[in-house]
């Protein structure tokens with residue numbers, strides 16, 4: 001069977017990881033990536049052997065930098081079965097006209113408004129809805145982490161309400177423009193943050209409210225969760241449930257910070273120290289007065305990557321069963337670095 005042809009439009013934090021993850025799958029291939037500037041990321045893409053496509057206006061700059069160009073972004077899109085749009089938030093929607101004109105399937109990221117298309121995606125919670133779809137938006141990194149925890153809890157015990165406070169990382173490690181460097185910033189002041197409403201784009205019946213604060217760190221986001229369940233359960237039941245999920249890991253071994261999780265990722269030999277599973281702090285799981293509490297850390301640079309791969313598989317009808325796709329994706333990602 002021929003491989004699904006994937007184009008990655010935008011090759012930053014998310015785009016370069018999606019490209020590497022597609023490369024690791026045996027049922028899809030990277031037919032090109034796009035870059036606007038001839039910077040170090042463009043050079044790495046060339047070194048990895050990805051065909052690099054650029055806007056017409058950037059051709060000269062790439063030529064001057066000695067970086068080979070395969071064509072324009074429009075030419076790349078025309079060669080693809082599906083485009084993963086990884087341009088910055090609010091830019092992705094400006095590419096929709098091109099995708100519609102060419103008639104190519106497209107996936108956007110969580111920085112786009114939920115209105116960019118009619119389907120928000122999470123592999124565990126609503127894979128079926130994406131089967132054969134032309135357009136989908138993989139929800140943001142925090143929303144993905146919330147869906148991964150809330151969906152199985154709701155399936156098994158019923159979720160009455162969710163209250164979550166998110167301590168957001170200020171910027172990614174390679175980001176030299178974003179702050180704060182010495183403040184805690186309410187993000188936003190007016191509640192709720194976008195995450196609760198975003199979970200509802202996937203699970204509309206969930207009663208959830210969220211608040212977010214930006215902190216001067218680049219490692220990971222941290223969620224403080226409080227969930228009221230409909231049925232009674234024990235701490236051990238929750239641990240067993242989380243261990244059974246394909247993209248949740250229980251973190252222990254003396255780890256009590258996001259910094260140590262990233263160090264663990266380095267020690268595991270993960271590509272770019274990526275911890276694409278939600279990292280639930282095992283000993284934080286507690287039940288008090290019938291309510292569940294726990295902390296989970298989300299590696300913002302990588303947790304949405306496997307979700308993009310599953311979205312490709314669902315939309316191009318490569319696999320009907322979400323758990324089979326999830327397992328195939330996870331197995332391929334584990335080719336780099338150890339599992340734990």
Ligand SMILES: NC(=O)C1=CN([C@@H]2O[C@H](COP(=O)(O)OP(=O)(O)OC[C@H]3O[C@@H](n4cnc5c(N)ncnc54)[C@H](O)[C@@H]3O)[C@@H](O)[C@H]2O)C=CC1
Pocket residue numbers: 009010011012013014015034035036037086087088089090091109110111112140141172300301304
């Ligand atoms: N960085 C993160 O932690 C996460 C980001 N996201 C979402 O993923 C999307 C991408 O974010 P990042 O990768 O962080 O952004 P980024 O800024 O690291 O990368 C964006 C890339 O797109 C390129 N670009 C800009 N305009 C373009 C255009 N018109 N055509 C083609 N390429 C263009 C930029 O040069 C850059 O290489 C956003 O929607 C963001 O909200 C989702 C989860 C986590």
Ligand SMILES: O=C(OP(=O)(O)O)[C@H](O)COP(=O)(O)O
Pocket residue numbers: 089110111140141142143168170300
């Ligand atoms: O999707 C993310 O966060 P979010 O789930 O809080 O929207 C990413 O960390 C991107 O966040 P940014 O918009 O601060 O770069």
